Every structure is written in C-alpha cells, then in structure tokens.
Amino acid sequence: MELNSLLNHPSEWLKGTGPHSDIVISSRIRLARNLAKFPFPHWASKKQGEEALAAIEEAVRKTDILKNTAIFHLADLDTVDKQLLVERHLMSIEHAQKTNHKAVIFDEAEVIAIMVNEEDHLRIQVIQSGFNLLEAWGIINKIDDGLSKELPIAFSSEWGYLTACPTNTGTGMRGSVMLHLPALVMIRQIDKVLAAIAKLNFTARGLYGEGTQASGNFFQISNQVSLGHNEDEVINSINSIIRQIIEQESQARSIMLARSKEMLEDRINRSLGILKSAHIISSQETIELLSMVRLGCDLGMIKDINISRVNELFIITQPAHLQKLENKKLSTQERDIKRAELVRQKLSL
C-alpha cells in the first residue's frame, strides 16, 4: 500500500453508519502493550529500539489478522506525510515528533492502526463507525491474541499488562467514543455534562485526543484509568455513560427544535450556504460550519447531502490533506483558498 492511496477514499469509520451515528462518530479501543525484556521506548537505546521494532515487524507479518496491513517507518516519511497520518487519526501528534525506531502499521480501511515505539512498544487501535465499542473490542482482541503468540508481552500476574505510564497498567486498554454534541453546547448544558463525566473518572478531549481542545462540538470521551477493572467492566462503564450522554444530546435537540426551530434552521442553512460559497476559509471556521451542517443532516433539515461526505470533509480539509491533494507545500493563505475550493466542490456534487 502506498501512503498516497489514503487520499483515494475516506477512512471506514467516517462512513456515518453504525448505532447512534447521528450523535456518535466513532468508537475506538486501544491497547498498550510492551515487549518483555526490552526497556520502555523512552529508556531504550538506539539498538534496543531497533531490535524491538524488528521483532514487532516480524510478528505483524506472521499474524493472520494483520496480513493486509502496511508498515511505514517514520524515518522514511516527510513532515506532511506524518501530519497526514495524524489528521487521519492513524497516529498521535506525539508519535510524529520524533522518528527514531518508530513505525505505524495500518490496513487500507484504517480500521486497525498500530504505533510502534510511541510511549509503549505497541499501541494498537481499532476504530469503528458509530457507537460500537464491542465490535472494536472483538477485533482488537484477535490482534492482541495474534501478536501475543509471536511476541513475549510484558505481563505481571499482580498488575496485569505493564506499561510506561502507570495510568495504563492493568488492562492497558482505553475505550474512546467520539461524540457530536452541538445541541448540548447550544443550550449551554455541556459544561454540566463534562463535569459529571470528570467526577466518574472519564475524560473529555477534542478531535485529536490528549491536549487538544474541543472544536466543532466534538468530544472524545475516554476512560481515565484501567487498573483494577477487567476489560468488560471498562467497556460496560463507558457504554453506560455514553448511553446517558446520547440521551441528553437527543433531549437537547428536541428542546432546540421545540423552542427555536427557526433559529436552528437559519444557523444550519447559513452554515451550508457559507461553505458552498466561501473562497477563503480557515480550518477552524470549516469545522464549526461543518458541525452545524452535520446537525442539519441528522435533523433532516438538510436532505441532499450525505453524512459520510460531511464526515469526510472534517478530515480532508486539514493542512496535510490539502497539501497532499495539491502535491506541494502550501502557505496558510494558499491552504485557506484551496480548502474553500475543495469544500465548494464536495458540497455541490
């Protein structure tokens, strides 16, 4: 697989299907795993890092469920390539910052993505469209089993899976659900919801995970700790809290429709109107307007635009995607013009 082939189609998880896809973009499970007898990546020597990467590559090639994945060494990628992978949620911002013995492994549908030598030797993620943690769990479990057969994984009968950061020790699992909560934001109930989540030891982050701000009314809700609970317990507790938030967002949407339907219609249609006509547009404004268009699709106020197209636009209007599509470096201003052109074209199809 060529890296550029990513540009030919949106990631599978953006298709806008799956349970509760009007509110839930995607469900993601990641496992942190480390090789026994190797120091954690941050403490490993160059040689140890290289050996760990080589061992993992070999294991991946032998693992049946990973046979359609491609392996990219970060040392072989330029800045825009790396940013492209971040924008597609195939690796973290941190992973892109240093390239030593690092790799990223993923399949063409972008359901599976594995970072090698990030904070842990292995960070395995599986993303599914909609509210579907169990499906993601089923897939990642098979990957975990497959790799465990080939690699000596660091595990303590007392602590569970050992990880570089103690907050991940135990199951090494994090479940995250990406939610679109425009109505809770509009009726100013979102802070209450986020405060309740924090008390229950869940975190809410922005589109790009840890350290990123919520924008476009997207919130990624994850479990904070995994130690002391098994995987089923963790998934059940996330599912339970997500179901409550879905219910709250649904209610907020009903309230908005009952109280201020015209205002909502105005805001949604203006957002689409601006996206269809702007000739210069920033990434931030694009995300915010697309957020309103997405809500319009979900509420049936916009009928002729497919939700998967809107989901795709959130991703492909980002800087690295625009530069890849143009096949050259673009200044901020050039990107703002190119972005507007791409949005107009995609929304007028």
Next chain:
Amino acid sequence: MELNSLLNHPSEWLKGTGPHSDIVISSRIRLARNLAKFPFPHWASKKQGEEALAAIEEAVRKTDILKNTAIFHLADLDTVDKQLLVERHLMSIEHAQKTNHKAVIFDEAEVIAIMVNEEDHLRIQVIQSGFNLLEAWGIINKIDDGLSKELPIAFSSEWGYLTACPTNTGTGMRGSVMLHLPALVMIRQIDKVLAAIAKLNFTARGLYGEGTQASGNFFQISNQVSLGHNEDEVINSINSIIRQIIEQESQARSIMLARSKEMLEDRINRSLGILKSAHIISSQETIELLSMVRLGCDLGMIKDINISRVNELFIITQPAHLQKLENKKLSTQERDIKRAELVRQKLSL
C-alpha cells in the same frame, strides 16, 4: 391606480440601466414650489391647507404631463401604506408623520412623485435610473411649466422661487445622485471623499435622504444651496462632482481587484451564499449583503443574477413591503423570517 399595484413591479428607476449604472443607482431632481397668496403649509390654517390641496389637485388634473398620475390623500392611508410610499422613495419620512391636507401624487412607473403640503405646498420629484440628471431635469421642467400655467406660484424677481426654508429659495431645486461606493468604503477612502464633498457645499446622506445614515455603502449626494445659481449651473456642478466620485470609485475597485481579488471574491460569494440560505435576516444585514452582491454583479464575479433584481430587493425587503406582500401586520421577528424567505425565493429564480 390602486396603491397595492405598486407591489406588482419595481420602480422604473431601479431597472439598473442608464449611464454608469454600475456605480450610480439613480438621479433625482426635486423642485420646491409654493402657491402665491397661501401661507406656507406649517403656518396655514386647516381651511387654507384644504384650499391649497384642492387648488393643486385641480391643476394636476388639468396638466397634460401629469394625466397618468394618481392622487392619494394621506388621511385615507394607514401606517403601513404610508411607510410603503416612504420605502419606495415616493415621499419623505416627515411627510408621513402628519396627515392634515397632505397628499402624494405619482405615476405608475414612479418616475414622477409630488408631495402636497409637505414643507412647501409642492415638492415635485423626478427620478431616473443611472447617472442622468439632465433627463430628469427635462421632465421636471415640463411639469413645472404645466403646473405654473394652472397655479399662481410664489416667485420674487429678486429672490427667485420662495420657499418655507431659505436654503431652498432661488431655484427651489435640489439635484441628488444615489451612488453605490463599496470599494471607497473598503479601501477606507470614503471619509476623505465625503469631507471634500462637504467643503464644496454638497451633502452626502443615506438611502432615505435627510437624517438617515449611510448603509449598504449607498450615498446620496445633493447640492446644499440653490440660491445665487441658476438650474444649469447647479446641475453642471453636481455632474462634475459626481463624475469625479465615479472615477474614484472605479479606481478603488481596480485597486481592490489588483490587491485582494480573493478576499473580494470570498466576501461577495459569501454574501450571496448567506442571502440564498438564511432563514432569519434583519433589514440591515440584508442591505449590507445585497451591497456586496451588487458589487459582485458589477465586477462580473456574479453572472447569473440580474442587477435589477438586486436593486429591487433593496426596496421590497423593507418592513412595509413585507407586510403588504403578506397582507397583514408582522412583528419584527415575523418580518425577519418573511424577509429571508423572499430573498431566497427571488435569488433562486
């Protein structure tokens, strides 16, 4: 002619033709005339007011060039009717405020409009599309001649035509040209231009004349005094200053196109996009967005919308027009919804 028939077609002067119609909306001449032997309207008794009105009505019916006009007594009109006439520039805001012995007389094309018992007994106006004061002068001259044959007009061989306010004494004439100057506003040169106009004893007013603010980048430039100059001199001096402003606006447009074409394309297309999609819109926002659309039509950036349609929208999106179209009183919020609907409909034709 029924008052409601005004709603069937835009005023002739909005057709967007005539010289320099990319920058000049319309050219207007008005004459202030008073009946000899009658006190000026503000000092007249009820009986005198009634008599003046009756004399004028009779004269109008006998004057050939006015044979297709209709006479409306303000006492017979409701608030919305009167506001409608103001919005169409057929009478002043002041004229609408009191109804005693007042009338307004106009033809179906709305080229000619005569206010009876406003500040003076007669305020005659002729409006033409584009930069065309001479044409307007030719028509108004015939009206003046015709009425003078039927009515004893107050005239002093020393002072010229006598008027209620001394600033109008002399020719009693005011020439006004309505200009659309978005580029001078955008390159921040408009204040300089307006200051220069003021020094030359011209005034710049908003869309609705005296006391109204400039909005939508529209400026109505008029001569300040008429005493001591004959009509040709007044018209020549207005024409000369307007030619200079047209040249300055043209240059400003060229500068904008050379320096910031993308910004301009963005602003113009966004304005059209919002007008085509909004579901709630205020009068002020409508005027400002239409101003950009008008510029877009003039610059060839918008090709599928006729300038006369844009000109018409400036008028028919106003409160009285909306209420007349709906045939009922509308609250501000109801008007904002109806306005958005009308704009969407007219721009998607």
